[in-house]
Amino acid sequence: MPGSLDHVSLVCAGRNTTELPQCLSNALGVSYSTRGVDEVWIRFLAVLVATMASCGHLMxxxxxxxxxxxxxxxxxxxxxxxxxxxxxxxRATIAVRRVLWSRGRLSARFFIAACLGMQASSVCSPNKAVPLVSLRPEQVHRVPQRIGILWIGRLGLLLAFLAQYIGTVSIWVRGVFNIQDRGIWFWLIDLRIFRIALGGLVATLNSTLILSIGSEWKMIGPHDHDASPHPLERSDTSSTLCSNEQDNFLKLPLEGLPSERSESRLRSHDKASLFARCKAFNKSFTKYLDSVFPVLRQSDLELGIIIHRVWIYGITIYILRYRFTSGCPPILHFLTEATSTFDWTKVCPDHTNIWDATTFSLSTRDRDHTRYGRALQISNILFNIGVGRIVVQWAFTLIAQLYEKIRKPAPKEARSFERWFLSGRSIICFPLLILLFACSPVTIMTLVESRGWIKNAQTVLQSPGIGETDRLAMGVLMWKDPWHDSLYLI
Incomplete structure (x- = not known):
């Protein structure tokens, strides 16, 4: 077996359609190794289960x-x-900002623990916890962990997982950027595996650092939420954990409620009563939302989506436009010219025009070659609405903060508008957060359909009646690098 498909394409370059099958057969060998559909999906499920376990262990x-x-x-x-x-x-951004603004000294252990997302349990409510990044050092005390057999075992397991994740990510990077003639038959599932493995790598590294610190954190007293230096920063009511504080908080009016003077200007008592009930319901909704999905978690989700949007588009554009401009690796161009028994355009469609202006997204192979193409287009539109809300909210908050620094505090109307329509924490704008998951069901159905089509193609191409060139083409698409999959999580 040759070292890479690049060698095969160089050896067989310039051969005519009659000589090409024999040349490829000699170059590839008789017993070359291939990646089957079931193998790829088993690998996907193994990485998924391990990564979800890593995330749960981190929390x-x-x-x-x-x-x-x-x-x-x-x-x-x-x-x-x-x-x-x-x-x-x-969390690192918030911690660095507080260090720069704080006059007191901050221990390195507390700072690192806050950046890693550690939480301190409350004295008043042991079943709840407050992120260290929202606390001051004098509000907590550190409880050292005992270093024993259990600690060593957990650290060893984390290091083993870390090595496996690094191997999985390295294999994907090598397969995409170093093996120029790598087939893209399993592009969708391989990309999904890479995303999950990369997330698992970060979560496992985070867990390893937390375990290395060897500390737990307990709150000394009730948590008094600091006034944020950013005027439009969303508040987290779940930070106040003691029952007495919660009762006092519930008695406070919502920020942005109309004053008595403005209430008297309403046209009728019914409208004022309806408006007050709406705000009271929104207050209860926001409080419940803070208890099950705090503000920091929502910020993690929103920034994660933006990171996904940026890097996934960059990689996809590089792969499909600048590397495979016609949709196929160079070696498959030879095969498409020599074959007549199988439609290879389904495997390697034309990707020269990959931008879809109607959905502000990439027009990938799924939209053109799947029965869920229309549903995928609609889900992309809904997803873009959710992303648009995040971008507008960030821009609005930044402008408001600059306005306050240059001139004066932001008007109440601006605060109210941000809270009701942009923050994602009100009964009006929270449904826009759910739109970010609109693509998930369609993507899963597309992956399942893609698996069925590839499985059928694999069966056909392995049948005795198929042509030799098509059989070689299948081997190229499913070809396994000599050390590909030798270090993957399973």
């Missing part, structure tokens, strides 16, 4: 005590594994 080490919150985070992580990276970025 356990961080001190998460809310089971509903943990379940929602796992669901978000399943759809957007980039959330693991976003979590570290957000």
């Amino acid at each position: 356990s080490l961080q001190g998460s005590a809310n089971s509903v919150e943990a379940l929602l985070v796992l669901l978000c992580f399943f759809e957007f594994p980039e959330m693991a990276l976003a979590q570290i970025v957000i």
